[in-house]
Amino acid sequence: GEDVEQSLFLSVREGDSSVINCTYTDSSSTYLYWYKQEPGAGLQLLTYIFSNMDMKQDQRLTVLLNKKDKHLSLRIADTQTGDSAIYFCAEINNNDMRFGAGTRLTVKP
Amino acid sequence: DSGVTQTPKHLITATGQRVTLRCSPRSGDLSVYWYQQSLDQGLQFLIQYYNGEERAKGNILERFSAQQFPDLHSELNLSSLELGDSALYFCASSVGGGGAVSYEQYFGPGTRLTVT
Numbered sequence: 001g002e003d004v005e006q007s008l009f010l011s012v013r014e015g016d017s018s019v020i021n022c023t024y025t026d027s028s029s030t031y032l033y034w035y036k037q038e039p040g041a042g043l044q045l046l047t048y049i050f051s052n053m054d055m056k057q058d059q060r061l062t063v064l065l066n067k068k069d070k071h072l073s074l075r076i077a078d079t080q081t082g083d084s085a086i087y088f089c090a091e092i093n094n095n096d097m098r099f100g101a102g103t104r105l106t107v108k109p
Numbered sequence: 110d111s112g113v114t115q116t117p118k119h120l121i122t123a124t125g126q127r128v129t130l131r132c133s134p135r136s137g138d139l140s141v142y143w144y145q146q147s148l149d150q151g152l153q154f155l156i157q158y159y160n161g162e163e164r165a166k167g168n169i170l171e172r173f174s175a176q177q178f179p180d181l182h183s184e185l186n187l188s189s190l191e192l193g194d195s196a197l198y199f200c201a202s203s204v205g206g207g208g209a210v211s212y213e214q215y216f217g218p219g220t221r222l223t224v225t
Binding site: 035040041042043044045048088090095096097098099100101102 | 111113151152153154164165167199201213214215216217218219
């Protein structure tokens with residue numbers, strides 16, 4: 001398809017791992033990244049991955065990239081209530097940025 | 110606080126009107142990006158400026174225009190407003206972006222535009 005796709009909702013218990021999935025549109029996209037948006041706020045860059053990488057780890061965050069399937073995932077270890085937010089994946093392709101619709105992560109105590 | 114400021118925070122106007130949104134990038138950042146976030150369209154990239162020049166264009170309507178001034182602040186002008194233009198408009202900035210849309214962008218808090 002032509003859209004960056006994400007599931008809309010994810011609910012986890014505090015302390016569990018969260019995995020947010022994304023399918024992007026173009027295998028030639030150079031950068032893929034994850035943003036976090038808390039209520040009433042702008043987007044905060046969480047992490048990014050270059051298209052020639054398979055995995056990137058940054059503290060509690062792990063990004064996995066499967067170029068063949070054009071699949072990107074974000075794993076949050078030891079999810080906390082402060083992680084509750086909307087998470088957007090995005091790609092850069094031909095100098096255009098495309099965002100998914102966002103996954104609303106709810107963390108239950 | 111990202112260091113990117115946007116004014117005003119909220120704006121209510123009528124259809125057919127024209128508004129100007131303002132953005133000040135982080136100190137030292139040369140690129141400014143504009144985005145629209147609406148329930149219908151999600152988050153869309155509109156346009157990028159780098160050091161005063163337009164660098165990349167996304168889904169920006171012809172009724173919309175932007176510019177970046179010598180002091181690097183930017184303005185997004187929206188004219189002939191329609192109900193569907195109601196959205197959150199975000200500005201972001203980055204140090205780089207002279208050659209392409211940069212991945213390391215810092216977002217402002219947004220301007221909420223309501224068209225009645």
